[in-house]
Amino acid sequence: MKINPYNSIHQNPYRKQIEKNDKAAGVSAKRDKLEISxxxxxxxxxxxxxxxxxxxxxxLKQKIDAGEYKVDAKAVANKFYEYWNQ
Structure with missing residues (x-):
């Protein structure tokens, strides 16, 4: 007898029996449900x-895409200066 571990997952007789019983009873598979308050x-x-x-x-994204946004270099430099000299 050859044992192949890769196919053993699909050969579960209990799962097949449950699926067969559910199909015969007309029971559909349960699904998760999400409710948000x-x-x-x-x-x-x-x-x-x-x-x-x-x-x-x-x-701002619209201004940048249109090419209308201009960066104030002095304001940026002042912010860097304030940050590094705190």
């Missing part, structure tokens, strides 16, 4: 600050 839906929408931030980011 109203509080969770509200959390997904985000707070007012998060929504405003998303709108600002969207507006």
């Amino acid at each position: 109203s509080e969770a839906l509200q959390m997904q929408k985000g707070t007012k600050i998060e929504q405003e931030r998303a709108e600002k980011v969207k507006a």
